[in-house]
Amino acid sequence: MLFRMIRGALFRQRGKMLLIAFTIALGASLATAMLNVMLDVGDKVNQELKTYGANITVKPKDSSLLSDIYNVEDDGEAIQQSYLREDELGKIKTIFWAFNIVDFAPFLETQAALPDGSSAKVTGTWFNHHMDLPTGEQLDAGVASMRSWWDMTEGGWLDEQKDEDRNAVLVGKTLAEQLGLHAGDTLTLAGRAETKEAVVRGIFDAGGDEDGQIYAPLDFVQSLAALEGKVATIEVSALTTPDNDLARRAAQNPNALSTKDYETWYCTAYVSAICYQIQEVITNSVASAVRQVAESEGTILDKTQLLMILITALSLIGSALGISNLVTASVMERSQEIGLLKAIGAHDGPITGLFMSEILLTALGGGIAGYFLGFGFAQLIGHSVFGSAVEMKPMVIPIVAVLIALVTIAGSMPAIRMVLRLDPAEVLHGSKA
């Protein structure tokens, strides 16, 4: 009987029930969209912040000071005594947080004499290096994406995959002006060990010291300086979690942590944890966070997430109030029906049950439709803002379900009870409520 009554109500009052279902669907989709975007915004913004370049630098343990400090004298012949090994570079993609390593590139610098008698710094690096990892995966890494702020004023990036680009270089804007070089010209570079001819593939404007330098493929510089298989520094761009107290303590000395803290730290993508893991795989290396990038990333991520959380909270409250409001209105509208049921002897319990089941059934339908609609909205935001899909977070489903259920009950219960308290005669007479 109850079933038939509910079905009757749902079908006979189709218009009203559809309106309720529609509103609930809207509320649910709002909640779904905002929760999905909020939960994913950290990753997305983190990805965007990668345009600032590397947030970790790896240097050989004992020579880090020598290159930095003695090069200041600019004699160009500062000898760096120890190097990192090129063959170990792939191991960076095998650490615990390998998935968070977005990009990395090795650097090797040397001084080379130019045709006009002056000398310039030649930096060897990867541009779009392709390598097969020991794990069987393939990897493309290099500076092309880590120097997003470079403008190619002439020519373009050099392509390591092409054979003719093996002896190609990119020249900084200032240096190109000084030498009168243009894209396509040939440049003779006299390195410490070898003199090589190179084709100028492009002229770049970096807006910094690099404008007076030459960038070349790593093996080109290695043979120029007779440093085969060696690398001076590695820049790593990694997605990280903003630092907290634990991360700060760990950065001082990971060994001083308790076992539990150590595990939490090691298994969280803190920049210090990733540095530590890189040091584990690269022999004789020191990995340190570039605070300018790492710290600022943390600040901006935190702020963006907090902002989204508050906006989400506002929309959740908004949709909750909207739904419960409508449910209240729809119950009050049916006060005459409740009065009639009471007048023909129905008890309060079954009446409440009947109305609640009707509304909850409607809410279920609306909620399911709303979830998919909301997921669509989330994708719309993800694609148009970040150009990538927003990840579907399973935890959103129970949150939205509980929210809708609570809101529907909270919206209808007080209204039903209020109507039940009234005298059926008065309600039917139409003088109350």
Add this chain to the structure above:
Amino acid sequence: MSRRKMFLRMITASLLRRRSRMIVALLSIGIGATILSGLVTIYYDVPRQMGAQFRSYGANMLLVGDGETPLTTETASAALDAIPAENVIGATPYRYVSVQMVKRQQSFVAAGTDFEQVTRTSPYFSVDGRYPENHREVLVGKEVADAIGVKLNSIMELTYKPEETTGGERSEIRPGDRIAGSAEGWGGGLVYVTAELDEEMKIASLTVNADTQTEEIGGQCAEANYTNRFIGRAFPPEEKDADVVSGATLTSRAVLSALQTAVPVSKTAAVQTGNTLNLTVVGILQTGGEEEGYVFLSQSDMAALTGEEGKIDVMELSVSASAEELEGYAEAITGEGSGVLARLVKRVTKSETAVLAKLQALVFLVTVVVLLLTMICVSTTMMAVVTERRKEIGLRKALGASDNGIRAEFLGEGMFLGALGGLLGAALGFGFAQVVSVNVFGSSITFQPLLLPVTVVVSMVIAALSCLLPIKRAVQIDPALVLKGE
């Protein structure tokens, strides 16, 4: 009773009599208006607030000299006038010189700066200990500290050697110049001289710093009865001019060759006898960048070390502005022709523009989606409230009310609710935006005066629109059918 009075009474009476329903409708409009005014306020303020957060990436503009006029704190500060003061978050002068650590033949870069500004332009600096506050205190980069083994509170003795000039690039010395030079004395220690020349290219005054030499022997060369022997001699002095101090041959030769290789220094420089400073290490700096290989001194200590007051190499600016504005400022400064060039730090400005645009687009889309959904939500509630009154409409029609009269009344009621809800929502929304701003960005939000009328009007329009559809349907139906309840 006039028609208008009757109309007003009907609207207010219906609002009062049907209190609970009206509260529902008002609440629903209020929520919509709150979300509208709150989100739009945030949307307008986000670029400004987020832009300020991006300043944690440090300097986005550099002021440098053009190679002819030396850059000083004064010229750089004068150039700063081209940028509105409230947009300048920090302006940090840096003077870089190469210094030596006495007793260790190790040289590194010392930077003289203003530490209060450093905390603004480079908020990512992490200092173990504290920034120097008093005279003769030094902040040491971590790599330097590790390499030479200094710790907090240890004393560092730093010596400045004036830039060594090479070959024919020596700057020309003119009459009336102040000159400074250094040369190796006994045991490889440096002897520093500063001298003033008169209009006839004769030495007018001479100070010698021989702190690196044995006090009783070479130290004599720093005393007046030795230095006075040079006064009045033609510059550059020749070998015969230098009387050798007995037992301190190397030191006295060093004084001579220091004078012979001396270079002109700024005339405004105060006479400095000590180019060696004893500094207390008060902080170790960690940045993960090249700054870790420097030591940082206060500007006054740097002046004491180099004898040059006010000269700087670069001024780092952190300016809160969009990329176009920054370019405008840079052009204005460079175009002034005061010898100060402004350069943008492309890495910071370009990336900031890119990321900020994304964030703004994010907030924009979120605002649009939330507003759209909320507004539909509001109108369904309004529709439900009006639909419920079909009987009333039917009764009125049966009593002879015109369709237009009914429409006007219901619309008036809806718009009244809309206005009230809009006002309520505008206030609540601003409150919400303020809470968000204070919590997220730690600063209060600017009130957008235009938003108040906009919120009220939008609320009224939505309320009216959502009333229109159900009224239209109710009016079309035969009153008899409506009243019968079918």
